[in-house]
Amino acid sequence: MKTTAIIVRNSFLAYLRQISQDYMLVAAVFAPLLAGLLIHFGAPFAETLLTKQFHKDAILSPYYKVADLLLAMVTPLMIGFISAMVMLDEKDDRIISYLSVTPLGKKGYLISRLLIPSIVATIIGFILCILFKISTLTVGNLAIISFYTALLGIIICLFIVNMSSNKVEGMAIGKLSGIMLLGIFVPFFITSSVQYLAVILPSFFIGKYVTTGQGAWLAVGVVITILWIILFYRQFTKHSFY
Numbered sequence: 001m002k003t004t005a006i007i008v009r010n011s012f013l014a015y016l017r018q019i020s021q022d023y024m025l026v027a028a029v030f031a032p033l034l035a036g037l038l039i040h041f042g043a044p045f046a047e048t049l050l051t052k053q054f055h056k057d058a059i060l061s062p063y064y065k066v067a068d069l070l071l072a073m074v075t076p077l078m079i080g081f082i083s084a085m086v087m088l089d090e091k092d093d094r095i096i097s098y099l100s101v102t103p104l105g106k107k108g109y110l111i112s113r114l115l116i117p118s119i120v121a122t123i124i125g126f127i128l129c130i131l132f133k134i135s136t137l138t139v140g141n142l143a144i145i146s147f148y149t150a151l152l153g154i155i156i157c158l159f160i161v162n163m164s165s166n167k168v169e170g171m172a173i174g175k176l177s178g179i180m181l182l183g184i185f186v187p188f189f190i191t192s193s194v195q196y197l198a199v200i201l202p203s204f205f206i207g208k209y210v211t212t213g214q215g216a217w218l219a220v221g222v223v224i225t226i227l228w229i230i231l232f233y234r235q236f237t238k239h240s241f242y
Helices: 002-020 023-054 061-092 095-100 105-132 139-163 169-186 192-202 203-212 214-238
Strands: none
Touching: 002 061, 002 105, 023 061, 023 105, 023 139, 061 095, 061 105, 061 139, 061 169, 061 214, 095 105, 105 139, 139 169, 139 203, 139 214, 169 203, 192 203, 203 214
């Protein structure tokens, strides 16, 4: 067991080394911090300017929770993108197939490329949300949201890897994968039953949870998200480990 843990650790360290050698991925690492600074300082500043300009009591502040949800999603989105780029490199070089028959194995590989980065995303995302939040969301809410959005990061990663054959395609698909995050806006801006057309998007449920405060929406969202992960996981293992 100890030997397996060491092998997985070494694989994760190799993952970090690959990130450090790619300036684009290094920049992606710091993107959540920049997003946090922009939201924390930029949104209230913009609110002050707009309310003075249009003589209103509030313009942006009713949607501060949306801003905090976006902040919560930036970290898993970036880490999911980073993991996808690393995995595409390894897939292109057939390293994934090689590693799957080493003591690391398929399970160890996925732990070092998906599970551990997801845990890191949860922790970093939670810390950034506490530091830079601008809404009334509680620490408990932020912890739940950070966990849920980390699952979304796994979906993003597997989606990019499954839909791309190389890093260039991966970057293009990465931009398209942002569509999966649009679900958070729906409960805030669409109040009619039309909003339920967005249930196919896992991000819809976190928006619904925040707007209603009902944990049942979150529970359903977790189930839907896990189903997405299983679907993409099966496709990944079918086409990547050979």
